[in-house]
Amino acid sequence: MDNFEQNLDKYAELAVRVGLNVQKDQTVVIMTPISCADFVRKVAKKAYEAGAKDVVVDWDDDEVKAIRLKHAPEATLKEYPMWRANGLEDLAKQGAAFLQIYAPNSDLLTGIDPDRVATAAKTAATAREGFLNYLRNNQVSWLMVSYPTAEWSAKVFPELDQAERIEKLWEQIFTLTRVNTEDPVSAWKQHLETLISKQHMLNDKRFKQLHMKAPGTDLYIELAHKHQWVAASSDTESGIRFVPNMPTEEVFTMPHKHGTSGTVRSTLPLSYQGSLIDGFSLTFENGKVVSATAEKGQEVLEKMLDMDEGARYLGEVALVPYDSPISNSGIIFYNTLFDENASCHLALGNSYPFTIEGGSSMSAEQLAEHGYNKSLIHVDFMVGSAEMDIDGIKEDGTREPLFRKGNWV
Template sequence: MRDPRLTELADLLLTHSLTIEENEKVLFTGSANTIPLIKELIKKAHALEAIPYVELVDDELTRLLITDAKEEKFELQNKWNMAQYQDIDAFVQIIGEENDAEFGEIPSENFQTAGRIMKPSNDYLIDNKKWVLLNYPTKGFAQKAKMSYDSFYDYLIDVCTVDYKTMAEAQQPLKDLMDKTDKVRIIAKDTDLTFSIKDIPAVRCFGKRNIPDGEVFTAPVKDSVNGTITYNTPCPYRGITFQNVSLTFENGKIVKATADKTEELNKILDTDEGARYIGEFAIGLNPKITEPMGDILFDEKIAGSLHFTPGEAYDEAPNGNQSSVHWDMVLIQRPEYGGGEIYFDDVLIRKDGLFVIDELKKLNPENLA
């Protein structure tokens, strides 16, 4: 049976996230279980007199293609991707994950090789085309969220279709404040971290790149990070989920990293030089996302959270750090997660997950929900 909420989501993606125009070519990629949404996207694209294309993918096949691939395979894939991306105007990637451990057996060096060789086409897409990324409700995602499928389906549609116009307006004062800020201090359980964000732009996120959305991000001055941060949510990366990750910094570099899988954690952080520096600092703001589910597209938007990301910096908030890694790790500061504080230039701006200065109080969940 057709779900009218998928029609609403398709409209949001094409008219808000991508602002598709007549005759623009838009590529939809997703696994077979995402076809109900792809069908609505095709119909909406036709209604907008755009030109839709579809590419179906499969995680099991992708695992086999990567596991024993030669470098030549990735080089050719990069060439094919580049030709494809040059020929489109917009891109929608729909993730229909059924098994979050599907890629866990792929040797990390294979991922590193693929990331390095295919970076040019990936960067070209991100830098030159309109794109948006979202998850589709699957039984695998529902299990990860510890919810029934029906409940998770309703939840996902709900968090994806928040009022992004109101959110965008409420984010502007936070962006303005971050643009003026030099020193940031983060305090939480087993966390005391300082860094500078001076002269690095802050960027509002309100449904233009990710769905669900809700964050404002920037990056630290590369060599300014000092202290320790301990994350209190699962940290998934390429099929492996890490718990109790703690990072200690000296002059921007991670000099100590521990977790329940410390050896595997440090292997990822040794991928390249930039993986031990931070590429993003962001504050999560989606009022309908409150608990971690081990999926970063959701967890990085949790109300009352922040994420502090080893690896590549975004071009919109550049700090000079380059890496094939970009690993969002989330710290929740609400009281039930141990509380915490954020200071901008020695002024307390958020305590226990709630903004405490007047110009930012519109971002608190009761005002965005």
């Protein structure tokens, strides 16, 4: 691939300078599979050049994780190394920036007992809740990016040989994150301005409810009291502007926990905890999922919904036009970071407090009064399509069209 090393350097630079916006004397934490080591080294170098005082790498390996889930004594799946969870939380308390490199393998856990997978996932989520709250409240800067691996590229481009798969996936990543532009930083600033204009428009409208209509979908979503739409970039408590997802095409906010009713059907596969869930429909009553069916991954879907009480309620609604770069690529990435930015999507589980006015400083009781949903999970799933219509409904019942045939009106 022409200019590959140059583009990889630009990708690392973008992650450090725009995504995390690393500050002088800040610690940077990189959470990554070992297969991404070459990119980690580039990010570390860029972080030190940006003024970081230290780069801490939290290595992981999916294959070892799968071996443990298959062979470890069942009792140990209810244990988590608290030194690891506490260490991440301590770094968050100190104001570190966190980069997660996400390289999914949606077939990793095929054949492994879903009960064992669910037990381990719940254990990890419970142990890491204190750390994750720093991210969910935007108390620190954080970013998720992706890196091609043999397993992921094989899922996306099965018709190609391995070298071609990796090259093709890199080409897509560089294009969709605007790395292959002459000045990616400027390109991102312009992109953020476009998304923020949609954010302001929606906040000015003050809709009480959204109505989504498409084949298999007829869903009413009440929005949280004093909700606020958010797009692309956020600010930490100390005023550092960062971009948590690259790529990003969404504008999103908080649904009211008890305000969703109707049925919604997924439009893209969901890669969840090393398994694939596809062709699924959810029916809601008073905000809660009361029925769930899937063409593939039914048992995994049910285990996810049973993670805790909040897992059956929505925590996010996000609007993404069908006519957007990722959607127009025509590729299913089997990677939520990319696929959610090709489609309007919803998230089951935990809400983001910063999507209501003053939410980051509210008590748990105050958040609940506004319609906040608390859960160990936050799982985005894709519902948008070229046939999706969305209306905004105001307090007095008047409707305004927002989307027609998948795009902004």
